[in-house]
Amino acid sequence: MPNFSHYVSELIKFWNDLGWLANFLAFAAIMLPARGKIKAMMSRRRQKRRYAANNKMNSASYLEWMQRAISKIYAGRELVSLYGKKYPAIILRPSKKFLYPFSDLCHLASTDIKPLRLSRLQKDYLRFLGDSVKRPKMKGFATKEILLDERGKIVAVHAQATNYQQNLVTAHILEWELFKRYKKNAEITDDILSELKLRSAYHGGQPPLQAVLKPCDAFPLISVQALVIYKDYKDPNNVMWKAIVAQRGENVAIKPELWQIQPAGGFEVYGHEDDDLDIQLRQGFDVRAALFREYAEELYNVEELSFRSDGRDSGSILAEPHISQLITLIGDNKASMDFLGIITDLTTLRHELSFLIVIDDPDYCRYPIIGSSEAKRMFSLSMAELKTTFSNQNVNSSSAGLLQLAIESDRLKSLGISSLLETADAGTPG
Numbered sequence: 001m002p003n004f005s006h007y008v009s010e011l012i013k014f015w016n017d018l019g020w021l022a023n024f025l026a027f028a029a030i031m032l033p034a035r036g037k038i039k040a041m042m043s044r045r046r047q048k049r050r051y052a053a054n055n056k057m058n059s060a061s062y063l064e065w066m067q068r069a070i071s072k073i074y075a076g077r078e079l080v081s082l083y084g085k086k087y088p089a090i091i092l093r094p095s096k097k098f099l100y101p102f103s104d105l106c107h108l109a110s111t112d113i114k115p116l117r118l119s120r121l122q123k124d125y126l127r128f129l130g131d132s133v134k135r136p137k138m139k140g141f142a143t144k145e146i147l148l149d150e151r152g153k154i155v156a157v158h159a160q161a162t163n164y165q166q167n168l169v170t171a172h173i174l175e176w177e178l179f180k181r182y183k184k185n186a187e188i189t190d191d192i193l194s195e196l197k198l199r200s201a202y203h204g205g206q207p208p209l210q211a212v213l214k215p216c217d218a219f220p221l222i223s224v225q226a227l228v229i230y231k232d233y234k235d236p237n238n239v240m241w242k243a244i245v246a247q248r249g250e251n252v253a254i255k256p257e258l259w260q261i262q263p264a265g266g267f268e269v270y271g272h273e274d275d276d277l278d279i280q281l282r283q284g285f286d287v288r289a290a291l292f293r294e295y296a297e298e299l300y301n302v303e304e305l306s307f308r309s310d311g312r313d314s315g316s317i318l319a320e321p322h323i324s325q326l327i328t329l330i331g332d333n334k335a336s337m338d339f340l341g342i343i344t345d346l347t348t349l350r351h352e353l354s355f356l357i358v359i360d361d362p363d364y365c366r367y368p369i370i371g372s373s374e375a376k377r378m379f380s381l382s383m384a385e386l387k388t389t390f391s392n393q394n395v396n397s398s399s400a401g402l403l404q405l406a407i408e409s410d411r412l413k414s415l416g417i418s419s420l421l422e423t424a425d426a427g428t429p430g
Helices: 004-018 019-055 062-074 119-134 164-184 197-204 210-212 278-285 288-300 314-319 321-331 383-393 397-410 410-414
Strands: 080-084 085-092 106-110 139-148 152-162 221-230 240-248 260-261 265-266 335-345 350-359 373-384
Touching: 019 119, 019 164, 019 288, 062 085, 062 164, 062 335, 080 397, 085 321, 085 397, 106 139, 106 383, 119 164, 139 164, 139 240, 139 278, 139 350, 152 335, 164 197, 164 350, 164 373, 197 210, 221 260, 221 397, 260 335, 260 397, 265 288, 288 314, 288 321, 288 350, 321 335, 321 350, 335 397, 350 397, 350 410, 373 383
Parallel strands: 106 152, 221 350
Antiparallel strands: 080 085, 085 335, 139 152, 221 240, 221 265, 240 260, 240 373, 335 350
């Protein structure tokens, strides 16, 4: 009967007979588990690097420098000004009252997504963002041109198809480029724009303020945002107006940890990254539906609206219960939705279509505001709390601009809400 040493000898002989295959299997057995560990370690390192950079970009010293740099480059336009603070964003107001459902506000000029060859810097930026970017190939709509009348008021927005990655490497990267310039040299020179190669490319030789309206070889994803103000009836002895605000999470690609008015997000198609049919883009070009999606996602955590995982029709968005409820309230004159204007964050040169939603219905406040994975915390703030928060916290520039426009709006003035938000001395938010 063969003993144990015989079995070992036969095993060694068999292994040697396998030759190169045995060596390959042994190498794979060692390296495959190690590869996963190395990948996880690199991901953690990128995340730590991203957190450290974000902390510095949210510091008072950098924000003050950024404000001065942006003011130097884009001098001449009205900057957002709220509660004694100026923000690196400009305001564009509408030339007329665009009525719900806003079908005449945006026009789709092209559904072709232009190929884009990435530079080394753009590839570095994507590696820096790492896993904070969830669906880089998701289709959406970028600003092609914003048309103004002779008074500088919005006539229409012309858009073109893009994807989220193109937006990241031609628009969001501009803030990163600016921060890298600050770390290298904090002096604000007269020719600072010439040192910012990607921002100069976005401008395309145009005057800076004209470039804001007509990007060159860039694909800034249009955003939608809305200030939701509702009357809270939960305590019958203390009925008051409240606004929905969030503090963004740490591990998000854009503007982490800043306070933000939500819903806010990209004007994207309700679809899948693999969708490439022209009809899907054309049907998805609906600014009202884009805002409703963000409303359901960010206030009520309706994750199924973040992207389409099955073959359902894009029009099914309007059947989602929270969205259907809001549409009904608007139809019953218990809610309103107004277009206020466009806020352009000058750090990223992205344009945010800004809306005001006001709801006065006793049943509405009984639905809890849940939030989404992008928010660290959600708040329903009284007008006094909203004013205090936006006076003292680091606030997203576009959100500050939205609140400024809302305070100026006829809607909030007629309801007596503007007076609750204005400064006591000047009667204005600036």
